[in-house]
């Protein structure tokens with residue numbers, strides 16, 4: 001028996017990278033998982049990877065309220081409520097302060113901040129007593145990596161949300177926590193860093209600067225998500241767990 005037998009989970013941005021690894025792990029622990037993403041083809045592959053008998057894909061953009069409504073209509077139709085919500089989908093790009101446009105700022109905050117807020121707000125009627133909400137933050141929120149200002153600020157907002165929402169939802173036994181990945185080897189991370197050809201240099205940088213001596217794997221984040229999703233973390237509330245190989249810690 002897994003730790004999440006009979007539970008229902010949602011993972012936004014569950015079609016690739018960290019979200020997909022988390023969805024696979026939640027399903028391995030026994031949960032039925034709804035995964036989202038904007039690209040339908042990637043979502044279809046993800047559902048096959050997780051298992052068509054234990055996952056449903058609902059295509060959509062977290063920045064569009066009507067897409068979130070469609071997601072939760074699908075969850076509601078299952079009739080079990082929602083036990084685990086991983087609000088994970090986000091966008092990011094390296095843009096300096098000088099280069100930042102209103103469009104870049106609005107795009108970043110529409111998904112990462114507004115989208116995360118309404119992902120959780122719209123789930124409230126479905127969340128069962130004792131549910132676990134996991135928000136994906138980033139180590140970028142608390143170090144000043146150049147040209148990552150809008151993204152880092154959006155993730156600082158996500159970290160802040162977890163404190164307020166933990167307080168607001170404690171009466172329902174709902175726990176809200178953040179995971180903050182460091183350098184994790186994902187398709188999104190590769191794209192942000194300039195594509196496959198840029199990755200050897202990124203990996204060398206991680207080997208030189210991360211105490212663990214390498215980039216992390218999405219599955220290493222998925223394991224922490226499974227911990228936060230289950231009763232094993234019953235006394236963990238409003239916190240931020242770094243999955244960064246020690247990068248921000250020493």
Ligand SMILES: NC(=O)c1ccc[n+]([C@@H]2O[C@H](COP(=O)([O-])OP(=O)(O)OC[C@H]3O[C@@H](n4cnc5c(N)ncnc54)[C@H](OP(=O)(O)O)[C@@H]3O)[C@@H](O)[C@H]2O)c1
Nearest residue numbers: 013015016017018037038039061062089090184186188189
């Ligand atoms: N990789 C890292 O090193 C790292 C480090 C710190 C934090 N993070 C965070 O970890 C999370 C996952 O990132 P990742 O590295 O796994 O990236 P990824 O491989 O690009 O995965 C991102 C997922 O989110 C979906 N997505 C993106 N924007 C969306 C939107 N507006 N609405 C709905 N779905 C959307 C993507 O699918 P579509 O593109 O099809 O929509 C995909 O499923 C993000 O919150 C990211 O900020 C990553």
